[in-house]
Amino acid sequence: MPETRATAYPWRLRTSSDVPATADLVIVGGGIVGCATAFFATAAGLSTVVLDARPRPATLTTPASTGAFRLQFDNAEEIALVREGVELFGDFATRTGLAEYDLGLRRNGYLFCAREEENLGRQKRMVALQAAAGVPDIELLTGDEARARFPYLSQDVLGARFRAGDGFLDPVRLAMGYALAASGGTGVERPAGTATATFCLGTRVTGLRSTGDRLTAVETTHGSISANQVVLAPGPFLGPVAALAGLSVDIRPVRRQKLVLPDVPEVPQNAPMTISEETAAHWRPALAGAFLLFTDPTTASGDPLWNVPTGADFAFRLLDPDGPTSVAAVTPFWRAVWERGPAWFLQAGQYEYTADRRPFIGPTRIEGLALNGGYSGHGIMASTGGSRLLVDLLTGRTTAPDWGIRPSGPGDNPFRHDRPMPEREFDIL
Numbered sequence: 001m002p003e004t005r006a007t008a009y010p011w012r013l014r015t016s017s018d019v020p021a022t023a024d025l026v027i028v029g030g031g032i033v034g035c036a037t038a039f040f041a042t043a044a045g046l047s048t049v050v051l052d053a054r055p056r057p058a059t060l061t062t063p064a065s066t067g068a069f070r071l072q073f074d075n076a077e078e079i080a081l082v083r084e085g086v087e088l089f090g091d092f093a094t095r096t097g098l099a100e101y102d103l104g105l106r107r108n109g110y111l112f113c114a115r116e117e118e119n120l121g122r123q124k125r126m127v128a129l130q131a132a133a134g135v136p137d138i139e140l141l142t143g144d145e146a147r148a149r150f151p152y153l154s155q156d157v158l159g160a161r162f163r164a165g166d167g168f169l170d171p172v173r174l175a176m177g178y179a180l181a182a183s184g185g186t187g188v189e190r191p192a193g194t195a196t197a198t199f200c201l202g203t204r205v206t207g208l209r210s211t212g213d214r215l216t217a218v219e220t221t222h223g224s225i226s227a228n229q230v231v232l233a234p235g236p237f238l239g240p241v242a243a244l245a246g247l248s249v250d251i252r253p254v255r256r257q258k259l260v261l262p263d264v265p266e267v268p269q270n271a272p273m274t275i276s277e278e279t280a281a282h283w284r285p286a287l288a289g290a291f292l293l294f295t296d297p298t299t300a301s302g303d304p305l306w307n308v309p310t311g312a313d314f315a316f317r318l319l320d321p322d323g324p325t326s327v328a329a330v331t332p333f334w335r336a337v338w339e340r341g342p343a344w345f346l347q348a349g350q351y352e353y354t355a356d357r358r359p360f361i362g363p364t365r366i367e368g369l370a371l372n373g374g375y376s377g378h379g380i381m382a383s384t385g386g387s388r389l390l391v392d393l394l395t396g397r398t399t400a401p402d403w404g405i406r407p408s409g410p411g412d413n414p415f416r417h418d419r420p421m422p423e424r425e426f427d428i429l
Contacts, residue, residue: 011098012180013199014197015198019203023225024227026227029235035179050200054201058171058176064348071138071166073427074126079134082382090105105169114277115157143159154331179197215366218230261289261292265288276330279329280295310347321335353377362393386415
């Protein structure tokens with residue numbers, strides 16, 4: 001007798017078509033950030049409602065992401081956020097109460113490849129910075145050392161930096177795992193009496209109502225919810241939703257695309273994320289092929305979009321070996337893939353960039369309103385630590401790691417939305 005879907009996937013998310021009248025916490029947005037926030041909020045004992053205008057969680061930018069994580073960042077604060085996530089990913093089933101839940105976790109590593117002398121200097125600076133921030137296990141390789149370990153690399157590669165503990169996972173499984181654990185749905189092993197989250201899907205927020213200087217309620221297409229705290233985590237829609245409360249947030253949605261080649265025999269499935277320091281074109285094993293991406297710094301920001309379009313030119317720029325941003329420049333086997341003409345498709349979402357590319361995490365000047373967004377393409381890896389930090393700030397719990405942040409002193413929060421944003425040497429991804 002064939003295996004049924006219920007046996008293959010025993011978990012069910014607890015949802016409601018009716019909006020509860022009250023909640024300790026209302027989270028606006030059901031992507032990876034909103035789901036992670038709900039997980040930590042319910043663990044802290046807060047009755048939680050998650051609102052999302054779409055009919056299922058994690059259907060906007062989350063599935064279009066690379067689904068990768070790394071400790072190779074250019075600042076200590078984000079390294080600390082991501083480290084929390086990496087630690088939780090490795091013990092996800094136990095921490096969430098989802099027995100045998102599979103994130104598709106693969107610690108294949110991250111490999112940044114340089115083909116120009118000037119970028120060898122950048123690599124040395126980055127490795128030194130990361131070591132000083134508590135990541136001492138990044139290897140600085142010569143071109144020959146890199147090719148000895150990864151023989152598919154081009155002879156043009158002069159050097160590389162590599163960390164074996166970095167890797168990737170399935171971002172939708174991660175978001176749904178957080179949501180399932182928070183909701184206490186079918187198949188979730190949670191202690192009796194634990195707070196839960198109700199997911200109200202297909203529910204659009206229409207207003208944020210205040211009494212005096214305090215936000216007190218969220219108005220939706222399905223009714224109004226009175227709440228002690230409201231967290232905005234709607235991804236690229238953070239700006240317009242915050243404006244409903246009279247709060248101006250500098251958020252810049254930028255379209256990002258992912259090229260999916262589901263069947264490419266040339267791709268070593270044990271390969272790391274492989275990135276060009278010169279162009280930021282990168283690929284990683286996925287399915288029986290690969291995901292390919294390119295972060296184009298010239299892409300202009302725009303309005304948040306419900307349907308994000310794709311463009312075939314993005315695929316051609318990555319695959320055509322004679323183009324300036326081709327992945328074949330670092331890994332020549334992509335030339336043969338191009339010549340064969342593989343099957344491929346595109347996905348697109350919007351990264352919500354901030355001016356300094358660090359997230360907005362924490363309470364705002366409006367009492368009862370907090371932000372959790374602006375992860376600038378790093379939400380999959382950083383939203384675990386960011387969401388834990390946010391919930392600690394809202395509940396007055398001691399933060400871990402100790403950022404020196406307390407609810408009574410938000411000025412010390414390096415992720416507050418009204419912080420100074422000095423120029424710095426940005427990560428290429």
